[in-house]
Amino acid sequence: MREFIVQIDFEDRPRLGYDVFEVFEKHGIDKIAMEVGSVDGMMIKFRLAEGQSGEPLLSDLASLSGVLTVRFREQMPYEEREHELKTILNSVSEGIVAVNRDRKITHINEVACGLFHVTEKEALNLTADDLFTGNPPLVETLATGRSYSLMERKIRRNGHLIHFMTSGVPVLNKKGQIIGAVATIKDFRQVQEILSKMDKGRRLTTFEDIICQSEEMVGLVGAARMVAKGSSTVLLRGESGTGKELFATAIHVESPRRKGPFVAINCGALPDSLLESELFGYEEGAFTGAAKGGRKGLFEQAKGGTLFLDEIGEISPQVQVRLLRVLQGGAVRRVGGGGEIPVDVRVVAATNRNLEEMIRKGEFREDLYYRLNVIPLQIPPLRERREDIPLIAQHLLRKICARLGKDEVRLTRETVEILSAQDWPGNVRQLENALERLVNLVDAAEILPEHLYAWTDIGKEKARAAAGNGDGSKQGERQGVRNGGGTLDVRDAREDVLHVEIPKQGEWPPLKEIVAQVEKEVITRVLERYPSSRLAGQVLGVSNTTVLNKMRAYGIH
Structure with a gap:
């Protein structure tokens, strides 16, 4: 006996199905399966005896009222769907096993067959208890409807030790009733390989x-x-x-x-x-x-x-x-x-x-x-390799800005000098923490010394030491630390810095010139004591950039 499939495209009319069946009865042909679709028309699978022709059947079917075309096809729609499903199941890297409400295996892919050392035909004659042995979690899912995830199991089957990870979910109908369950299985060696690749990929x-x-x-x-x-x-x-x-x-x-x-x-x-x-x-x-x-x-x-x-x-x-x-x-x-x-x-x-x-x-x-x-x-600490600090600091700064999604900022030369002068008991980790704090708190393209003093403890002792160097005379006594900001100031600087002679009536210069004269004298005197724009800026409460600009404006060298 040979099997054939015929597709009948038709215009809907009463009794068409009855007439089609009569044609099959007339030719004495056994029908195996039938499927009617909204798109593909009517498909009938049937058997022909050896030497029996199907052409008379097709001719009579084509002559029926309402029938548009009659032709052979390779597979029934349900067979095509089954083939597609099997192709999909076999294309994934995990094993897949589906069971019905009676625990009988209804679907299994090639990966699962290989893992459990069975053929598809053998597996479809087994239950979940037979395949997984012991007390498989898939059976509990069938009974309770509860899913499980990444459960590690070891079983012995047909003389093989099978080590795998499995997850399972119930299959529900439209009424929410449990009609089956599906398990995914991954060979434990495959899990280890994935973890290894992730480690290598990092x-x-x-x-x-x-x-x-x-x-x-x-x-x-x-x-x-x-x-x-x-x-x-x-x-x-x-x-x-x-x-x-x-x-x-x-x-x-x-x-x-x-x-x-x-x-x-x-x-x-x-x-x-x-x-x-x-x-x-x-x-x-x-x-x-x-x-x-x-x-x-x-x-x-x-x-x-x-x-x-x-x-x-x-x-x-x-x-x-x-x-x-x-x-x-x-x-x-x-x-x-x-x-x-x-x-x-x-x-x-x-x-x-x-x-x-x-x-x-x-x-x-x-x-x-x-x-x-x-x-x-x-590995030496940072304090023993201070010349590395500028490179490390700028590298860390770029990394931090990229991680926080912020525009890149840079360190001024004076800031780098202060960072390089620190002992850094926490080494690179402490330096990175300080820079990350500054990136979060400072909204500027440059990190200045005053930012260090305002938001960290970095540099305070260094600044105190630098300001305290001298002969211990009046200049050292006049130094202090402004509370909160960490910047140095000069107590009562007027008594030996400001020397503006008061002219006679009618001989007053413009106020702008008076202010410039005072400003120039103050900056000159402070620089004599603190020969650095950075330290002078700390004393006067301004940035070193401001001091440098004033020096250029007044011709102070």
């Missing part, structure tokens, strides 16, 4: 991003570049805020492991028990609340890449012992587990603590210290 710092011009930092960057090419453990030393993580990421990016993940953890931010499970992973049932199937630790997640252990000096003796075992043996043992899992990872550690002093006090293991301190790199 732009990591390179050595070109480390802004410096001081001889010491240029030499340090050069040494770090050489170190990056190997696989030895690196220990980054330096005060808080000096950029230890920047060096760690740059070392990873220029290493042979750059295609692997870069995983970072702040060891001082987690309690011991949580830090252990994060670093080494745990097995199912290792503790209350442990995820079903256990979980990989960061050593395993960083496979083929770099693990950055920040604040390594903060870990407890218990974690130190476990970390030493991993560094010595190249394998981890999960919390609650018994077997050793080999790990292929490069460790870069960082600390602002004095590890040598901690060893003397018995707070840090000496053997772990030698495992970490294979290649030590000491």
